[in-house]
Amino acid sequence: xxxxxxxxxxxxxxxxxxxxxALLYNAFSRKIxxxxxxxxxxxxxxxSLKQVDDKTYELYMVAQMWSFTPDEIxxxxxxxxxxYLSSKDVVHGFNIVDKAVNLMAVPGAINKTTLHFDKPxxxxxxxxxxxxxxxxxxxxxxxxx
Amino acid sequence: MNIxxxxxxxxxxxxxxxxxxxxxxxxxxxxxxxxxxxxxxxNSFAGLNxxxxxxxxxxxxxxxxxxxxxxxFGHVTISHYLKKExxxxxxxxxxxxxxxxxxxxxxxxxxxxxxALYTFYAPLKDSPVFYIGTALLxxxxxxxxxxxxxxxxxxxxxxxxxxMPLAILGTFVNxxxxxxxxxxxxxxxLILLTPWAAGWVERVNVxxxxxxxxxxxxxxxxxxxLPAYIMYYTILPKLAGGKLYxxxxxRLAFLLFLILSVxxxxxHQFSEPVFTPGTKLFMAILTFGVALPSFMTAFTIAASxxxxxxxxxxxxxxxxMLHLPYFRSDNFLFGYLICGMILFIFGGLSGIVNASYSLNxxxxxxxxIPGHFHMTVAGPVFLSIIGMSLLLYGKLSGKPIQFKLxxxxxxxxxxxxxxxxxxxxxxxxxxxxxxxxxxxxxxTNPDSPLFNQHWVPTTTSTLIGGIIMSVAALLYFIxxxxxxxxxxxxxxxxxxxESEPLHPEKPVAILTNLKPWLAVMGVLILFAYIPALxxxxxxxxxxxxxxxIDSPVPENPKPAQKAxxxxxxxxTNAKDHAKAERSLSRVTNLVVLRAGSxxxxxxxxxxxxxxxxx
Numbered sequence: 181x182x183x184x185x186x187x188x189x190x191x192x193x194x195x196x197x198x199x200x201x202a203l204l205y206n207a208f209s210r211k212i213x214x215x216x217x218x219x220x221x222x223x224x225x226x227x228s229l230k231q232v233d234d235k236t237y238e239l240y241m242v243a244q245m246w247s248f249t250p251d252e253i254x255x256x257x258x259x260x261x262x263x264y265l266s267s268k269d270v271v272h273g274f275n276i277v278d279k280a281v282n283l284m285a286v287p288g289a290i291n292k293t294t295l296h297f298d299k300p301x302x303x304x305x306x307x308x309x310x311x312x313x314x315x316x317x318x319x320x321x322x323x324x325x
Numbered sequence: 326m327n328i329x330x331x332x333x334x335x336x337x338x339x340x341x342x343x344x345x346x347x348x349x350x351x352x353x354x355x356x357x358x359x360x361x362x363x364x365x366x367x368n369s370f371a372g373l374n375x376x377x378x379x380x381x382x383x384x385x386x387x388x389x390x391x392x393x394x395x396x397x398f399g400h401v402t403i404s405h406y407l408k409k410e411x412x413x414x415x416x417x418x419x420x421x422x423x424x425x426x427x428x429x430x431x432x433x434x435x436x437x438x439x440x441a442l443y444t445f446y447a448p449l450k451d452s453p454v455f456y457i458g459t460a461l462l463x464x465x466x467x468x469x470x471x472x473x474x475x476x477x478x479x480x481x482x483x484x485x486x487x488x489m490p491l492a493i494l495g496t497f498v499n500x501x502x503x504x505x506x507x508x509x510x511x512x513x514x515l516i517l518l519t520p521w522a523a524g525w526v527e528r529v530n531v532x533x534x535x536x537x538x539x540x541x542x543x544x545x546x547x548x549x550x551l552p553a554y555i556m557y558y559t560i561l562p563k564l565a566g567g568k569l570y571x572x573x574x575x576r577l578a579f580l581l582f583l584i585l586s587v588x589x590x591x592x593h594q595f596s597e598p599v600f601t602p603g604t605k606l607f608m609a610i611l612t613f614g615v616a617l618p619s620f621m622t623a624f625t626i627a628a629s630x631x632x633x634x635x636x637x638x639x640x641x642x643x644x645x646m647l648h649l650p651y652f653r654s655d656n657f658l659f660g661y662l663i664c665g666m667i668l669f670i671f672g673g674l675s676g677i678v679n680a681s682y683s684l685n686x687x688x689x690x691x692x693x694i695p696g697h698f699h700m701t702v703a704g705p706v707f708l709s710i711i712g713m714s715l716l717l718y719g720k721l722s723g724k725p726i727q728f729k730l731x732x733x734x735x736x737x738x739x740x741x742x743x744x745x746x747x748x749x750x751x752x753x754x755x756x757x758x759x760x761x762x763x764x765x766x767x768x769t770n771p772d773s774p775l776f777n778q779h780w781v782p783t784t785t786s787t788l789i790g791g792i793i794m795s796v797a798a799l800l801y802f803i804x805x806x807x808x809x810x811x812x813x814x815x816x817x818x819x820x821x822x823e824s825e826p827l828h829p830e831k832p833v834a835i836l837t838n839l840k841p842w843l844a845v846m847g848v849l850i851l852f853a854y855i856p857a858l859x860x861x862x863x864x865x866x867x868x869x870x871x872x873x874i875d876s877p878v879p880e881n882p883k884p885a886q887k888a889x890x891x892x893x894x895x896x897t898n899a900k901d902h903a904k905a906e907r908s909l910s911r912v913t914n915l916v917v918l919r920a921g922s923x924x925x926x927x928x929x930x931x932x933x934x935x936x937x938x939x
Binding site: 289315 | 368374376379441442446448449530531532535571574594595596597598599600601602605606609610613614616617620621624625628677681682683684685686687688689690691756757759760761762763764766767768775777828860863864865866867868870872873874875876877879
């Protein structure tokens with residue numbers, strides 16, 4: 181292995197370390213992280229939106245062929261929503277367009293994340309995992325007022 | 326070297342058959358860009374629906390073609406470098422198993438019994454024929470590998486002081502990864518899914534099948550890629566007119582792939598429940614690790630090409646790029662390999678984005694992902710497969726290559742098409758365009774309440790790219806089939822271009838012994854997957870219900886009730902009722918889908934509500 185070879189390995193390795201540092205910084209300091217684990221419980225499979233206090237909500241979202249329930253949610257701007265996502269039948273996807281919220285709804289498991297809505301507007305939820313012939317019709321919305 | 330007739334016939338079949346099936350795969354690739362761009366607002370076209378076509382496209386292009394080629398190219402590499410043929414029993418039975426598996430898969434897909442795409446995520450159900458067929462295809466490729474091991478042991482006894490040639494190391498690393506990673510896939514298809522699909526077992530743990538699939542699914546991409554890497558190290562420098570810059574770098578790259586290819590599968594599952602953030606982060610770090618051998622390869626190959634360019638009188642820093650044998654019909658394979666490499670630069674960099682843990686939320690399951698992997702699997706992998714198949718088919722059959730000019734321009738056209746194609750997908754993906762979706766029915770249909778105008782320009786760019794790529798593929802098929810059906814005019818030979826190393830290098834002990842690397846591979850897999858498996862059982866439960874793609878009502882065969890059925894009228898009635906409900910819902914859905922309006926049995930008001938909200 182000559183010196184150029186060694187240098188390129190070092191350079192590539194350092195670049196990857198910088199990327200890794202960026203990920204860790206975001207995860208620990210800015211709290212931008214992947215979804216967390218919740219043990220499965222049947223009670224998560226009842227769709228509802230609960231208000232905890234004036235700006236905090238708990239959303240129990242159930243995906244099924246080929247809709248989200250509830251499929252339209254209204255929350256005020258500035259609210260924080262704890263989302264618990266489950267699926268009644270097959271695997272579905274849950275992507276809020278133009279917002280980095282991207283989850284899978286897997287039967288037999290509960291996906292959990294926290295959403296923040298600062299700007300008012302209509303946020304579309306697209307199912308992005310193939311779930312049968314009606315997959316392209318599966319859309320929900322969040323209205324932030 | 327000269328080879329025996331049966332061996333030659335086996336290799337030629339392994340090139341010819343998947344390339345024939347590829348015509349179906351390419352056709353469905355073209356159909357998808359047409360649907361997605363909103364040219365067709367239909368559920369199906371010419372008897373096959375969008376998702377059936379997508380299943381065929383994925384299984385033929387990514388499983389059948391790649392597996393057959395890896396085996397055929399392995400046969401050629403082994404016999405070229407070791408000057409021996411593998412045992413006949415191994416290569417013949419390998420071909421028969423793979424053929425049987427492919428026929429079963431093709432039957433299941435074409436008759437609509439397998440429409441759950443090539444990832445076959447439960448609880449969408451495929452026919453057991455599909456699961457068993459896929460397993461047979463994989464097992465057939467194992468048998469070929471076992472034959473090569475026997476050949477190698479014999480060769481090593483005769484040549485105890487010669488080190489393993491680089492191409493053989495690459496082949497062995499590749500098939501070791503393959504055997505290890507296909508064990509979870511075989512377990513998932515044969516032990517978990519087949520009894521479930523046959524109705525013997527009622528429940529299936531969905532997160533477990535997904536974890537096992539991706540344990541296989543990511544190593545699978547290296548199984549596709551390593552034959553191309555073998556060509557980059559051992560053939561491309563020769564084609565460019567130069568020498569391989571460093572052979573030891575090549576050995577290190579292959580061995581790094583060996584240890585890091587399998588324990589990274591959870592990076593496909595960052596958005597899923599069940600796995601802890603710790604498991605996800607660990608696999609993200611290992612995935613960064615597996616990027617390292619690709620960076621090294623980029624450097625080593627670029628250095629080899631620079632050497633070739635300078636030998637031909639290139640000057641300056643980048644002048645060598647202009648002094649390479651582009652567009653030369655007597656050296657057409659060079660174009661296939663270099664265009665693949667150019668695409669892989671972008672495919673690899675976008676892959677690092679996908680691997681980046683929380684950043685993955687921007688792109689997961691959006692059109693960005695096919696935009697990325699078409700620059701890997703439909704870049705270096707596909708181009709090296711079709712280029713090498715054409716070259717070797719000509720040599721092994723003794724038939725001169727027909728329409729060489731067409732074959733020469735194919736990779737450059739493909740590269741051009743891919744620029745439009747992948748740009749469209751990736752740009753759309755960043756705006757939320759989902760992958761694996763018949764967009765033409767709703768999102769890119771101006772008459773639908775779900776219409777999204779942002780995805781029209783991106784899907785149009787994808788359409789333009791897809792058309793250029795399909796024309797390139799058509800030109801390739803003309804050349805390949807004209808060659809295959811041509812007349813034999815030369816003696817058949819088995820030979821590969823062979824690059825020499827630029828400098829004599831001292832053999833490094835750690836790079837010639839596979840055993841410590843295999844041990845590290847095992848340890849890393851355990852470290853990565855024991856916590857993952859633990860989480861699966863801690864955070865998830867098996868679920869009931871099997872789903873056909875066209876109905877939200879589960880089919881749930883209950884073995885216990887089936888037995889009672891004759892005794893109890895009530896049960897019969899209940900079963901009949903369920904059956905009637907199922908078929909009714911299916912009919913309703915199909916009618917509704919044909920009419921192009923979004924609804925389902927469970928949500929009869931959805932359509933009205935959507936009209937209301939938009």
